[in-house]
Amino acid sequence: MLRTAVAGLRAHRLRLLLTSLAIMLGVGFIAGTFVLNDTIQAGFSQRVTADAGKVDVAVLPKDPDGVLSEKIVERIRAVEGVTEAQGLIREPAPLVGKDGKVVGSVPTTAVSIVRGPLDRTAIVSGSGPGTDDQAAVLDENTAKAQKFQIGDTITVLDGKQAEHRFKLVGLLDPGVDQQLAYTGVVGFTTATAQRMTGAKGYREIDVAGQAAGLKQAVAAAAGGGAVVKTGDELAADLADAAGFEMRTLTVGLLMFGAVAMMVAALVIYNTFGILVAQRTREMALLRCIGATRGQVFGSIVLESVVVGLVASAFGLVIGYGLAALALAVLGAFDVQLPTDAAVTLAPATIAIGLAVGLVVTVCAALLPARSATRVRPVAALRTQVAEQTYRTGVMRWVFAVLFLLAGMGTTGFGVWGMPPGEPPTLIVVMAGGALTFLAVLILGPVLVKPLSAAVGWIPARLFGVPGRLAVDNSARNPTRAATTTVALTIGVTLMTLISVLSASTRVTVWTKLDEQFPVDYMLATQGREGGVPRSVAEGLRGKPELASVLQVRKTPTKVDGRSYDIGTYRGAVTPEVVSGAMAGLSAGEVALLDYAAKELGVTVGDTVRARTDLAGTVPLRVVAVLNGTNSTLPALTVGEQPFDTYFDRLPDSVVMINIRDGVPAEQTRAMVEAAIAAHPTVQLASSTEIRGQFDETLDMLFMIITGLLGLAILISLLGIANTLSLSVHERTRESALLRALGLTRPQLRRMLSIEALVLGLIGALVGVVLGGVFGWAAVMAMLDGAVLSVPVPQIVLFVVLSGAAGVLAAVLPARRAARASIVGALATG
Amino acid sequence: MTLTQAPPAVVATNLTKVYGHGDAEVHALRGVNVTFATGAFTAIMGPSGSGKSTLMHCLAGLDTATSGTVHIGDVELTGLTDRQLTLLRRERIGFVFQAFNLLPTLTAEQNIRLPLDISARQADQVLLDRVIDTVGLRDRLAHRPTELSGGQQQRVAMARALISKPQVIFADEPTGNLDSRSGAEILSFLRTSVRELGQTIVMVTHDPVAAAYADRVVFLRDGELITEIAAPTPQSVLDTLVKLEA
């Protein structure tokens, strides 16, 4: 049997090649993901281990937001065996860019750079601040983005927003710390860091020393508010934290790998099914000369084992290459990931890759192998293979309807019966999607005929005999056609789903943005801390270019024991009044947002008591309840004058500006920028910019996901090419007959192209319908207040591209068919 | 020999065909000269491997000869491109093969009309009716090949060959897979279409009974035309064959 299996492989090696390619790509992607993850995690470990070698014990506050006082440092220094102990400061201190504005949407993090053996800072050029309190270092990326060079003077704001200047003496690498990489880092001497940030203590104390039980001794000295780790423990934790995102990404990538493998499984299933059908006579002959059913089954399974192993092995090589390529690309783009560790194919990766490839291949071949055992010995004696006549069994219908009902029911429940925006809802909706997909999978063979007739209507009329025959051929073997197209359907469904989801997210967010941000410009401080000086808005108010300037001030307070924002406004607002009236709020009056009114259990006419800074707790009579959805006003709004008597002339929290119609945007922008030029922390946001940034992120995400789904689509195209070439082989004599009767070579090629076109279109159409429905369901499940948007041109493009890709997949099989000699084909028995 | 005024339908001159190279060289045809008259029913006979099919393939433009010329009517096949040969087959030649004559996806009627559809010609309704009635398939038109018996399938193939009014029909062992009754039917139809429709038919066979339906039999052996007899009977064909093999 081994010999026949090997002979079978040899005889069909070309046809098995395409199948192997499907497995290779799938395994390659999965293995590549693992290699990428391993390499990057190894990079993280390498970096932190080098650092952690310097630290024998690290002390961290138990409360992640807490700090360790200088006293603790002194107590630790006194511990026997401790040679050195240094506290590390790590607090926000906004860096001011060359444009005079603070950098980024969150303040830069100031860190203290210690000297001596405990210095873990990686200075990549220049030097550290040493003992120079007027010197500072920046991380490379911030320096590059802000175009600062060593020797420049940089400006950093202290806790009171006062500007301080420093000489930039060096650049550092923030290493594996993702938080620092995100905010940017400015490094000072410990004293300067303390002065600039007003830090009340240290975020970490590093200890060097040699003594048995050092960790316990330090822990005793540090007291109960601290966590003590050895250097190795610290390194492990740091690497773990740094690698978290990469691990999440790995899981995400593996999901795409799983989709690819699923598609590959369908392709394999189909290939083996067709090969078995074509070898009916061979199987029957084996049975005639005494092979048992088990031996026939075994020979097919053995073939699949060999194919699975060989393809997976190549897949591992591809994966290794892919990972190396990805690392090179990431490295070239200066991504904040360590890409320099040695790329290795870990034993676990090899094991997983081989196992996945093997299991998928063998499982996919099991059903075809079983049908091979059903071949009866007499089949060897029949000359002509009977044309497949497909009948739909009752069971098929029953199962399909059951799955369909279950799928639709589950989805409907998720959409209408569960709160949107929560993970369980999405899971329920997607489970419904999976059930529905199973229904489609079961019904596939039934759907193929009517669909091919519908899709083929135009080609059949446009291309004469080749067109008509092609459409007939496409649905000739419904099971085969269904499996071939379903592979493509998977990819197209996911693509459509993602494109509906992304288009709807875009429109939903835009709508929300319009509601929440109904202005052209918004002024606020970095991270919403501090405030915009009142003079800014006052200076802008009354400018003829501006239609409106609205100032909103607010501060957190306690109202009847609950925490709310209380505030006031100056300028025109038109809040939606639910009850009462809001015409000028006088002293002792308050307007409440509806949710606050509900939580406090008050209505118009009732009184609430709010704590204030200057006037103690004041009673406020509710005169109006406002709609709180997307309100620009705080939970409690009082009159402008009363607010100043409650709180000490607070600055504006936000200033919202609308341009007068017809005034050029550049002109007003320049004016607004001039008004805030003297206030580095005040940042200008425009609705178009926010929208642009959001769009960019969404587009990027969409592109990446589409690219990753491309793999599944590519594999399904291999499937189409494979099915076609197997069909071409099967129909050799038919093609020869047509050629003898006067069908030209181009016509024969066209016939196969049209067949592929029809298959591609069927797969795409089913995918588009499924993707559209479940895209809608996913939108309803994921987004609260969702606005559905169906990107019709994009979806039409998917369909057109699928058809075109099908035609492309047919190129080689069609060439082979057209090249075949008529006489030779007529002779083949 | 039947003499006719019309020019011959097919003329082959010094036709040779060599398969393979070197040691594997097979001379399937060694300089065959033969003429097939218009409106005649000619049988090509010979032992297995004598080159009958090869000759037919070369005559019909399905294969190209190694040397020599073939004329179908006034067209010389030598030097025609694949496309020209295809169009020639489409317009001027009909085929009936031993097996696998029909497209399984098409009904009997669609199979009959196939040559017309391929060349986008309108069917001559009178001829169509006549052909369908001649082969007796009126009640089988909507059936697919798998639902037809072997004899019926061959009759569909014949109808298909007749429908495009080709200059010549080539039939390669058309009765090879049939029982003798169905075979006799097919052969009668072939003869009828020659007599009544004036069709030219060239049939390859190794069955003396089949050959006896023809007006003339040419004998091949080892790729050479050895002899021929006119107005054959099964006995005269058999006698000639025996003489050939001796």
Ligand SMILES: Nc1ncnc2c1ncn2[C@@H]1O[C@H](COP(=O)(O)OP(=O)(O)O)[C@@H](O)[C@H]1O
């Ligand atoms: N494609 C081919 N390649 C090599 N030899 C061939 C090929 N086709 C036919 N032959 C050889 O040519 C000779 C004539 O074959 P063929 O015309 O089929 O004979 P017939 O039809 O009389 O049985 C035989 O010896 C056969 O083996």
Ligand SMILES: [Mg+2]
């Ligand atoms: Mg022959």
